[in-house]
Amino acid sequence: MSAAAADPVWRVGLIGYGAIGQSVARLLLAQPGHALGIVTRSVPAGGFGPGAEALGDLEALLDWRPDAVIEAASADAFAAFAPACLAAGIDIVAASVGALQDAALHERIKCLCDRTGSRLVVPSGAVGGIDHIAAAALRPETRVTYISRKPPAAWVAELATLGLSEAAQKGPVTLFEGDAREAAARYPKNLNAGLTIALAAGFDRTSVQVLADPAATGNTHEIRIEGPLGDSAMRFCNAPDPANPKTSAITAYSLVAATLRHFGTLQ
Ligand SMILES: NC(=O)C1=CN([C@@H]2O[C@H](COP(=O)(O)OP(=O)(O)OC[C@H]3O[C@@H](n4cnc5c(N)ncnc54)[C@H](O)[C@@H]3O)[C@@H](O)[C@H]2O)C=CC1
Numbered sequence: 001m002s003a004a005a006a007d008p009v010w011r012v013g014l015i016g017y018g019a020i021g022q023s024v025a026r027l028l029l030a031q032p033g034h035a036l037g038i039v040t041r042s043v044p045a046g047g048f049g050p051g052a053e054a055l056g057d058l059e060a061l062l063d064w065r066p067d068a069v070i071e072a073a074s075a076d077a078f079a080a081f082a083p084a085c086l087a088a089g090i091d092i093v094a095a096s097v098g099a100l101q102d103a104a105l106h107e108r109i110k111c112l113c114d115r116t117g118s119r120l121v122v123p124s125g126a127v128g129g130i131d132h133i134a135a136a137a138l139r140p141e142t143r144v145t146y147i148s149r150k151p152p153a154a155w156v157a158e159l160a161t162l163g164l165s166e167a168a169q170k171g172p173v174t175l176f177e178g179d180a181r182e183a184a185a186r187y188p189k190n191l192n193a194g195l196t197i198a199l200a201a202g203f204d205r206t207s208v209q210v211l212a213d214p215a216a217t218g219n220t221h222e223i224r225i226e227g228p229l230g231d232s233a234m235r236f237c238n239a240p241d242p243a244n245p246k247t248s249a250i251t252a253y254s255l256v257a258a259t260l261r262h263f264g265t266l267q
Pocket residue numbers: 015016017018019020021039040041072073074075076077080094095096097124125126127188189190192193196241243244246247248251
């Protein structure tokens with residue numbers, strides 16, 4: 001902690017100020033004892049308000065000496081910032097964990113954490129029950145199926161590229177079936193949840209299906225776990241973030257909850 005016990009302030013770096021970043025800033029600054037240093041491509045005209053300041057780049061972020069960093073930007077930003085933060089001994093709570101589909105980057109992150117003692121915190125993000133999945137996966141027979149089902153509004157550019165915009169207005173369109181790494185590689189803005197689940201379950205035991213479905217009322221995530229410890233099913237029907245229909249609004253809350261837990265005494 002960076003301040004005396006009488007006046008505790010956690011210094012939190014934030015990368016990205018889009019749908020998730022803006023909600024994270026609002027939620028975290030409403031908590032007592034948190035200061036934010038924000039790396040963003042454009043600072044709002046009125047600034048960020050009390051408790052937050054703009055940081056120009058990675059160097060400025062490291063110089064600001066954050067206690068932890070929240071990444072809420074993109075897979076590219078994760079690849080550019082996370083290794084440097086971990087190498088400097090700064091823990092990072094990341095949204096764009098789909099970037100770990102890159103096996104070389106994943107290995108580099110693990111080596112940096114081993115060497116420095118810093119940690120990559122993977123929040124539950126748009127889904128939940130990750131602890132349950134990790135527990136069940138201690139039995140190697142366990143298999144996990146993840147189905148991502150979002151309205152076509154979350155897939156506008158991808159459906160247009162595939163020439164499927166019209167079909168997706170009439171009924172469900174399967175955009176992908178396979179493993180979590182390939183899903184995140186193909187759709188880096190929509191399949192971080194699949195990677196989060198596979199990190200808990202094991203890549204070889206997780207299968208992923210991705211649908212654009214006009215009947216979906218929200219960003220829906222279905223997870224089925226089958227194994228010797230039992231069969232379970234979880235379903236999350238999330239409200240999309242008003243600023244980005246690909247993103248479930250709860251993701252920002254998950255990042256903030258994970259950060260508060262990280263600083264807290266109960267893990
Ligand atoms: N883990 C999970 O369950 C989930 C993860 N995500 C991921 O979270 C990330 C953020 O999502 P949203 O806020 O909805 O996206 P967004 O597109 O609304 O905002 C991202 C912001 O980050 C900025 N940005 C991108 N690269 C940057 C860089 N190198 N430096 C500074 N700023 C940069 C962009 O300009 C944009 O303003 C995305 O990678 C998204 O795929 C989204 C939903 C769920």
